[in-house]
Amino acid sequence: MNTPSHGDQHPSPTPENLRRQVEHTREELGRTVEALAAKADVKAQAKEKAAALQEQAAEKAAVVTDRLREKASQAGRLVKDSTPDPVLDKAAHAAAQVRHSAARAGQLAADKTPDQVREKADQAVVVARANRTPLVAAAAALVVFLLLRRTRRRR
Numbered sequence: 001m002n003t004p005s006h007g008d009q010h011p012s013p014t015p016e017n018l019r020r021q022v023e024h025t026r027e028e029l030g031r032t033v034e035a036l037a038a039k040a041d042v043k044a045q046a047k048e049k050a051a052a053l054q055e056q057a058a059e060k061a062a063v064v065t066d067r068l069r070e071k072a073s074q075a076g077r078l079v080k081d082s083t084p085d086p087v088l089d090k091a092a093h094a095a096a097q098v099r100h101s102a103a104r105a106g107q108l109a110a111d112k113t114p115d116q117v118r119e120k121a122d123q124a125v126v127v128a129r130a131n132r133t134p135l136v137a138a139a140a141a142l143v144v145f146l147l148l149r150r151t152r153r154r155r
Contacts, residue, residue: 013021038044080088110118128135 113121
């Protein structure tokens with residue numbers, strides 16, 4: 001079977017050589033098809049691009065956030081440094097008075113509140129703490145509803 005033809009200088013390929021060539025060609029064709037399929041998969045390309053853009057946005061947001069924090073810190077130091085000490089002292093004193101007045105008002109309200117009302121309020125607090133997620137979701141839904149209603153009235 002492996003007899004050279006008269007016009008050829010190369011011997012005829014053996015069946016084993018042909019099988020290897022066919023298998024090699026199949027592998028190359030498979031890789032080519034996979035590459036073409038990847039190029040044609042717009043959805044996967046869009047997901048990859050979106051993930052890359054999201055990562056870039058997160059990095060930029062982190063950089064901007066750091067810059068804003070630094071600027072706010074500098075501004076705070078500048079205001080504090082440029083504010084006269086008597087003004088700072090008065091502000092601290094006023095803040096202390098507000099805290100004291102708020103505590104006193106809270107105590108007075110607690111003293112004047114009937115026991116039944118206080119017990120009901122305590123029960124409501126326990127229930128609210130136990131069901132935080134649904135309450136937050138309901139509050140968010142209420143806010144969205146009110147905002148939508150407000151915008152519709154303006155139209």
